[in-house]
Amino acid sequence: MFDFSIFTRWFDELLQVTLGCPEWLAILIECVLVGVVVLTAYAVIAMILIFMERKVCAYFQCRLGPMRVGYWGLMQVLADVLKMLIKEIFFVDKADKLLYAIAPLLVIIGSVGAFCFLPWNNGATILDFNVGVFLLTAVSSIGVVGIFLAGWSSNNKYSVVSAMRGAVQIISYEMSLCLCLIAAVILTGTMQMSGIVEAQTGPFKWLICQGHIPAIIAFIIFLIAGNAEANRGPFDMAEAESELTAGHHTEYSGMGFGFFYLAEFLNLFIISGIAATVFLGGWAPLNIGIEAFDAVMNLIPGIVWFMAKAFGIVWLLMWVKWTFPRLRIDQILKLEWKYLMPMGLINLVLMTVCVALGLYIK
DSSP states (O other): OOOTHHHHHHHHHIIIIISOOOHHHHHHHHHHHHHHHHHHHHHHHHHHHHHHHHHHHHHHTTOOOSOSSSGGGTTHHHHHHHHHHTSOOOOOTTSOHHHHHHHHHHHHHHHHHHHTTOBOSTTOBSSOOTTHHHHHHHHHTHHHHHHHHHHHHTTOHHHHHHHHHHHHHHHHHHHHHHHHHHHHHHHHSOOOHHHHHHTTOSTTOSHHHHTHHHHHHHHHHHHHHHHHHTTOTTSOGGGOHHHHTTSTTTTOOHHHHHHHHHHHHHHHHHHHHHHHHHHSOTTOOOOOSOHHHHHHHHHSOHHHHHHHHHHHHHHHHHHHHTTSOOOOHHHHHHIIIIIIHHHHHHHHHHHHHHHHHTOSOO
């Protein structure tokens, strides 16, 4: 498996040794390049997800989806992005203009920050701290503040109700998400994202295999809670069109709305990427202990494994969205506090017992 850190070390030596750049300038150039790559990948994946959403939705509703702009409708998303970019941004009368302008930025900052924790390949993790899981949950929580401020500052009762719903829903389901991540940390013995993946390299070492029943339960709870955390159907109560007209971003136009739209789709990918990393081995290939088979699997680049797993989970969550009807707010909270949270706590104890007694695949 190719180690991407070989390339990063080579580039750093190119700047500092070959070109003679001082250390501060080399670090600045590297940070700027990484930032450009991150934002470009963020935008490209968002467009892929929007197009994928439309085609998956059309498939489940026996339609074709976008077909007119470009071959098979491939240029439709670019046309929509251009339309959104040229739209004027209106500030609502009597709105708190400072908070109104800050809210979309907070949402996108939280989303991009969480995006940077995803391990794309061996040695290709942008933010890789020894307390990575803790920082990931902390950074992603910034988006909750943005949603709350967007509703509160818009001077719109629909938006205020949506902000309350969104904050309650996201904060509630974060509890189950964190319990599932803690269960994975207990089994792997590390909070570092790259360490979690490295602990899953080898025959049948993916967490859902070596952690067996507790890991599978944590995986299922994570997918349900992650779907609610990303405000996706059937948990999209915060923007229920039939009663809230659009939710916390009702009064936003142009790229103000675009930031909320972008963050929602990327949060879907982030949840899927975290699930693929923690429970399905991330960039780690499928190994079964047969040398010839494992050798072929190891030839596939790690980023291909990661993207395949992440988009597989994305497709699964889209399938759920376009299959089940929207839940009521009381049903959403009942599911979390009466079922998922107790199950997560019991499963955490079960995982701890399994690790303490060595009842897992080593």
